[in-house]
Amino acid sequence: MSEHEISVVVNGARRSVRVPSRLSLADLLRDKLGLTGTHLGCEHGACGACSVLVNGEVVRACLMFAVQVDGDEVTTIEGIGSEDGVLTPVQAAFRDCHGLQCGFCTPGFVVTVTALLERNPAPDDGEIRTALSGNLCRCTGYQGIIEAVRSLRSGVEHAD
Amino acid sequence: MLHACFVRSPLARARIASVDVEKACAVAGVRGVLTGADINGEVVDLWYSQVGPDVPRTPLPPLAEGEVRFAGDPVALVVADDRYVAEDAAELVAVDYEPLDAVVDLHAALDSDSLVHEGWAGNVCAELATPTDHLAEAFANAAHVVETEIHQQAYVACPLETRGLVVEWSPADGSLSVWASSQSPHDFRQFASRLLGVAEHKIRVICQDTGGGFGQKINAHREDIVLLLAARHFPAPLKYIEDRRENLMASSSRRESGRVRMALNAEGVVQAATIDHLSNAGAYPIPYPLISSAAVGAIFPGPLKYQLGAFSTKCVFTNTPGLTAYRGPWEFETLAREVSLDAAARQIGVDPAELRRRNMLSRHDLPHTNALGMTLTDMTPLETLELALEAVEYEVFRQEQDEARAQGRYLGIGISSYVEPTTTNMPHHGSEGATIRVEPSGTVNVYLAGGSAGNSLETTAIQLTADALDVDVGVVNTVQGDTALTPFGSGTAGSRSGSMVAGAIRETAAILRNRIAEVAADALGVRAEVIEVAGGSAFVEANPINALTLAEVAHHAYFGKDAAGGLEASARYHTQAPNLWANASHICTVEVDIETGLVRILRYVVAEDCGPMINPNVVEGQIAGGVVQGIGGALLEHFEWDVDGNPLATTFVDYLLPSTTDVPIIEYLHMEGSPGPGPGGFKGVGEGGAIGAPAAVANAVADALSPFGVELRELPLSPATLLRHLADGGAG
Ligand code: FES
Ligand code: FES
Numbered sequence: 001m002s003e004h005e006i007s008v009v010v011n012g013a014r015r016s017v018r019v020p021s022r023l024s025l026a027d028l029l030r031d032k033l034g035l036t037g038t039h040l041g042c043e044h045g046a047c048g049a050c051s052v053l054v055n056g057e058v059v060r061a062c063l064m065f066a067v068q069v070d071g072d073e074v075t076t077i078e079g080i081g082s083e084d085g086v087l088t089p090v091q092a093a094f095r096d097c098h099g100l101q102c103g104f105c106t107p108g109f110v111v112t113v114t115a116l117l118e119r120n121p122a123p124d125d126g127e128i129r130t131a132l133s134g135n136l137c138r139c140t141g142y143q144g145i146i147e148a149v150r151s152l153r154s155g156v157e158h159a160d
Numbered sequence: 161m162l163h164a165c166f167v168r169s170p171l172a173r174a175r176i177a178s179v180d181v182e183k184a185c186a187v188a189g190v191r192g193v194l195t196g197a198d199i200n201g202e203v204v205d206l207w208y209s210q211v212g213p214d215v216p217r218t219p220l221p222p223l224a225e226g227e228v229r230f231a232g233d234p235v236a237l238v239v240a241d242d243r244y245v246a247e248d249a250a251e252l253v254a255v256d257y258e259p260l261d262a263v264v265d266l267h268a269a270l271d272s273d274s275l276v277h278e279g280w281a282g283n284v285c286a287e288l289a290t291p292t293d294h295l296a297e298a299f300a301n302a303a304h305v306v307e308t309e310i311h312q313q314a315y316v317a318c319p320l321e322t323r324g325l326v327v328e329w330s331p332a333d334g335s336l337s338v339w340a341s342s343q344s345p346h347d348f349r350q351f352a353s354r355l356l357g358v359a360e361h362k363i364r365v366i367c368q369d370t371g372g373g374f375g376q377k378i379n380a381h382r383e384d385i386v387l388l389l390a391a392r393h394f395p396a397p398l399k400y401i402e403d404r405r406e407n408l409m410a411s412s413s414r415r416e417s418g419r420v421r422m423a424l425n426a427e428g429v430v431q432a433a434t435i436d437h438l439s440n441a442g443a444y445p446i447p448y449p450l451i452s453s454a455a456v457g458a459i460f461p462g463p464l465k466y467q468l469g470a471f472s473t474k475c476v477f478t479n480t481p482g483l484t485a486y487r488g489p490w491e492f493e494t495l496a497r498e499v500s501l502d503a504a505a506r507q508i509g510v511d512p513a514e515l516r517r518r519n520m521l522s523r524h525d526l527p528h529t530n531a532l533g534m535t536l537t538d539m540t541p542l543e544t545l546e547l548a549l550e551a552v553e554y555e556v557f558r559q560e561q562d563e564a565r566a567q568g569r570y571l572g573i574g575i576s577s578y579v580e581p582t583t584t585n586m587p588h589h590g591s592e593g594a595t596i597r598v599e600p601s602g603t604v605n606v607y608l609a610g611g612s613a614g615n616s617l618e619t620t621a622i623q624l625t626a627d628a629l630d631v632d633v634g635v636v637n638t639v640q641g642d643t644a645l646t647p648f649g650s651g652t653a654g655s656r657s658g659s660m661v662a663g664a665i666r667e668t669a670a671i672l673r674n675r676i677a678e679v680a681a682d683a684l685g686v687r688a689e690v691i692e693v694a695g696g697s698a699f700v701e702a703n704p705i706n707a708l709t710l711a712e713v714a715h716h717a718y719f720g721k722d723a724a725g726g727l728e729a730s731a732r733y734h735t736q737a738p739n740l741w742a743n744a745s746h747i748c749t750v751e752v753d754i755e756t757g758l759v760r761i762l763r764y765v766v767a768e769d770c771g772p773m774i775n776p777n778v779v780e781g782q783i784a785g786g787v788v789q790g791i792g793g794a795l796l797e798h799f800e801w802d803v804d805g806n807p808l809a810t811t812f813v814d815y816l817l818p819s820t821t822d823v824p825i826i827e828y829l830h831m832e833g834s835p836g837p838g839p840g841g842f843k844g845v846g847e848g849g850a851i852g853a854p855a856a857v858a859n860a861v862a863d864a865l866s867p868f869g870v871e872l873r874e875l876p877l878s879p880a881t882l883l884r885h886l887a888d889g890g891a892g
Binding site: 020022023027039041042043044046047049098100101102103104105128129130132133134135136137138139140141142143144145146 | 404615787
């Protein structure tokens, strides 16, 4: 198995690691870098639990190889949350709206919603549902999750 | 840490001629490969607490030996330094299979020449039937006899976190540590103790942040059993996390079928009803499946008043994964009854809401002993129906439906009402313990067995403890999910946690309040009887000026001159009632696109009665999750096999879970007026959403398509199924 030396900025810190060519980005983050907030719900690219940002874009860490992020910037849920434990507005909204139950899907949702709101600070209901349709949750029925995002959109009154 | 990977059968049924592990063992980084011959003989005693040791023991080899019995059946375990190496080596384990005819179809299994397990004739795993003679007259004299047949596809719990565990055997002291993804840490420990013949106190099971369970993680599965046995073979922590494909193809498969007959009089009042039920036990059911199948029959009358009933049920072995619990394991009774009621309404020409009004129990009819001898208490079936009908504006919807039809659009409305036995007083589930400790600083810790898999037991425990001691929620913390720290409790199952935890906390807090009063009395030099414990302090009622804060009381208790006993209490709660009955009525409205077969849910209303709510967010969260699982079961999810038993949906690309674009906003109405006989009047709410939803959705779709004379008899109602029915233009 060939190995490669890669250099990647993860949550703001440059990391140089030797990785087998077949190591997935998710396994790099979880097993080699100890960032276990990135969860694996399917490893088929279908559930979104492993969502992370690569150069600001949401990607599925289970579908990328670690070698593909050589030279890139990766942000995981640990990099989105603050070190002192203060919740970001997205995280706080999930808590306030009962947007998580078991919490397994939550890192992926928080990453996806954070990116969505950066791109589109005032998504309408349809845009919210479409943007989140690639993230699966088995616990909440999405009710609290959608409510959390609605509570965050700027300049828009709640409407059913 | 070592990593484990299973070698699984690619065939549904085959003789294992040989297993050759030599090549796999030769791979660098592989620590060993175990087969059934290596470990199956190490089982000391294997039975499940939920059903006890006395039910018939269905075959449950840890690893397949001699024969594989479903595609996905574990044959060997490869242990290596890393997961990638373990998977590589698993592919090198050479198993020589001689294919046999697989038993897949539920009905055909009964007459098949092939037996899933030698010695289980007709592939019958378990069966039960009640007498029917007393119904003959009612059927003979009925103005209407309605017969329906309903098939529910295999769909599965699918927690987003798959199954998995880490085991670590310590040979020096013969102790075992287990980090499990389980709904029941203490039961997992008891089970492991029996299985391995290792004393219970030498085993520690830790379950933290389990990523969803929904019944799948109540009992130890074969994979857990194999890892527990394997622990003693490897002197290092050993980890197994299954992948999604394994979870879909090998964790469980509920699949049911039923024939319903109802006799109604000219006014549309049900006089008698029967259900003949078949349930897929798969190859290796866990635990003995007659318990949930019998519940299908016994609860089939649901909220209906009729007094003449009967049922039969058969659990059938097939070459598919074994049956395990899934949220509301007897849900089929609601599907079968509610779909039959709608069929009856159409056959007789009565509105389905009106038909229910003529047949449903109101709170004033309770207690009521149903046709199968179950006594229903403390519920509001008809009342929740009326509440839901009002919220959905039923009459207005019927007008809109007519107008839409005139324009070629097909709207439908579906009702589903159910009654649910929560917190069942089975020996193993009827008892729960708590320890509450006021720490020396005055903060509070409540220790509970736990087993939360996303059902907010932590929040609930903190809230209940704060209420019981009358302290701020901010000073209460909870410790759960570790058998070394917490009192025995049987975990999350059967919608029991809220009520049982409330009972345990109530009993314990009562003792602790007395103790707080004693210590405060001693410190203040008064009698304990005059001490009031409230608002986070203890004081003499007549003289609140001298109030001691809980921190001051704790200081006296731990460090005062007579400090003995600290400030903590432990107690257990035993439930008294056989069940705490909860109920709900679900109403769903849909639009069906007859060109594409696509169903869009327009509104979804739940009127429920789980008694007083401890925390409305938690209650509604549980209902929402369950309803959406039920919607998935009605419309999307299908764990299908081909005729040879090959699974056809082994990724989330084929096995369709509902996503944000499939689900409606769920509207909740709470009826808190009929508290149960348990602590606080609380009743269970964890499973009901998943019980009510499939029938509500199925009835709504059938109602939408009623102009085409379509009777829907099989789930899921996928676009392809609906288009086929529309093309046939009739019953199917
Ligand atoms: S784990 Fe990557 S999408 Fe599911
Ligand atoms: S909160 Fe459990 S999967 Fe989303």
